[in-house]
Amino acid sequence: MDKIASLKKFLNPKKIAVIGASKSKDKVGGIVFRRLLDSRRRLFPVNPKENAIEGHKVCPDIQSLPEDIDLAIITISAAAAVKSVEMCIKKGIPNYILVAGGFGEVGAEGRELEEKLTRLAKEKNVNILGPNSLGIFLPDENIDTIFVEHGDKALDRNGRVACIVQSGSVGVEALGYASNTGYGMRAFVGLGNKCDLDEIDFLHYFARDEKTNCLGFYLENIEKGRQFLTAAKDATKDKPVVVLKAGRTHTAASAVSSHTGKLAGSDNVISGALKQFGIQRVYDDEEFCDATKVLSMLSGAPGNRVAVLTAAGGYGVMCTDFIEKKDMRAPLKMAKLSKDTQKRIKEATFPFAACENPVDITASADDRMFSQSLDILIEDDGVDIIICIAFFAPPGISENLIDIIADKIKKSDKPVIVFTKYGPFTDNSIKNLYYAGVAAYPSVGRAVRAARFLVERTKIKQRLEQEA
Structure with a gap:
């Protein structure tokens, strides 16, 4: 069977055996088995010392398992784990996760055991993950073997x-x-x-x-x-x-x-x-x-010209420093805003707003001003990326700003990255932005670096297309 096709069963198994499953909530086999209870898969615990675990009948040995198991998770010690793989192969099990350490990382004896696993995988055409592995976690499928x-x-x-x-x-x-x-x-x-x-x-x-x-x-x-x-x-x-x-x-x-x-x-x-x-x-x-x-x-950036929108002038200056700093990953530069853009932002905010870039609409700004300023920057042909410094402390700014920014991003062909801080609520604000579809970071440096990743990605795609 093709390796990619065989991995489908590995990563999306219907029937899972847990060798060394335990009633004890402190043992690895007990933790792994309980993690899998939400997986909506059929589970087969194996342990000669147990009769039932969490309502599941326990198989006394590997020979007692049904013939059509997709994945065996082996939670017992190194030497016993290798023997278990050999027995499971006789049952026709195609996929294995070995949690135990004590193999190649500990010396000659462990290396010998590991080499045996390598031979078994090759000769018997099975998939073995590990040893010394935490296994797999697929949140969508509720499959979680991490102990x-x-x-x-x-x-x-x-x-x-x-x-x-x-x-x-x-x-x-x-x-x-x-x-x-x-x-x-x-x-x-x-x-x-x-x-x-x-x-x-x-x-x-x-x-x-x-x-x-x-x-x-x-x-x-x-x-x-x-x-x-x-x-x-x-x-x-x-x-x-x-x-x-x-x-x-x-x-x-x-x-x-x-x-x-x-x-x-x-x-x-x-x-x-x-x-x-x-x-x-x-x-x-x-x-x-x-x-x-x-x-x-975000899929990339059309160029490397960055506009910064802020209601906190100091952070706008810091952001400019990070943007203009030399970086081997991908150079960025401050976008030169058109006179029309600057005029429109002043009209939408205040005559005293600083609009040359970074655009500082000051702490007196409200949600509407932020929204209109962001629209105007998105429409400027001289801008490729926007870093939005969004703060919720000013009296005119509300939590609605999250939905406002999210709405703009859905309609914009330019990436918008957010930097925000909100005291002890920072993590929660960034998480809310994420769930609204906005890439946000808790520091200026990280937001600017995210912009560099996008520019670097676009350059890679362009180069690969030229080479094709």
Whole structure:
């Protein structure tokens, strides 16, 4: 069977066996089993010491499982996990998630066990994720095998970002925190030690997945470099591909080796290759979340000329500094507003409003003035991107501003990015903006950087079209 077709059953299984399922809410097998209760899938717990878990009859052993299981999640220790895979293969189970550590990352004995898994996957034509994997999380499907806390209830159920991560903790912490301000995830895949399934398999799958419009990878090593780059270049013609590649320094590369049992490549070579193949590189977990968020919400930018609309002059000045600062990712410049634009904004706001860009309509502005000023900037042919500095503290500004901005974005062919702060209510305001369809950030620097991601994305698409 074609690998992409076989992964459909892996990521959307109808019948799931949990080997090592437990009544205990503290054990990994107990946590994973309970996470799957909302999945609307048929669950088959396996444990010789239990009779029933949460109303589900427990199979005493793997031989007692039915013949048509789609996915086995194995939550027991390393050596026993390998034996379980062998027994499950005899039952005809095609897909596996191995949660346990104690494999290639711990030394020779573990490496031997991991190599056995690799051989089994190849010889028996099955899919194995891990070992040392947190597994998968698909919010839309309520399929969740992650046994650590990960902000799952805060994530948008209609997200479009596929996150494929080598370190589960980096992925869940970054995405859990991002969900505080609105983040839409289509799927999370924890690669673990990559004994079989790797980033290339999921790159191929999600590049063709209709529910995905952006792919994000956290990787510590890329073993099949050329293969990954070629597949990513093909994918990025239609969907942005973002990579957070860790292990940039010599010491960090050594840490990668102890974490995964594998070596990382030269960072300069990797950086150049990613750029050449149209992949957008980020350098920390915050950048990873910010980039995938804006790239999944906005398709790009027609150019790099930025107009700034603010009711707080100081932030407008700071925003200008960030825009005009040199940056290797993508240069931005302040848009030169037409005389007609400036005149119209003054008429819609105040004679004393500063309208040369940044446009400061002052703290005396109200919702109507903000709305009309945004319309006027969208209509200016000299503007490619708008950064809207939206504050809710001025007396004339209300929560209605969220819907006003959202309405403009739906009708605009230019990206509008929002920076907002509202004291202890900041996260909630940004989340409300997100659910209204607005990409918003809690700092000037992050809002400007989001604009750079969009310009960089557009340049990549243009270059790939010219090369085709």
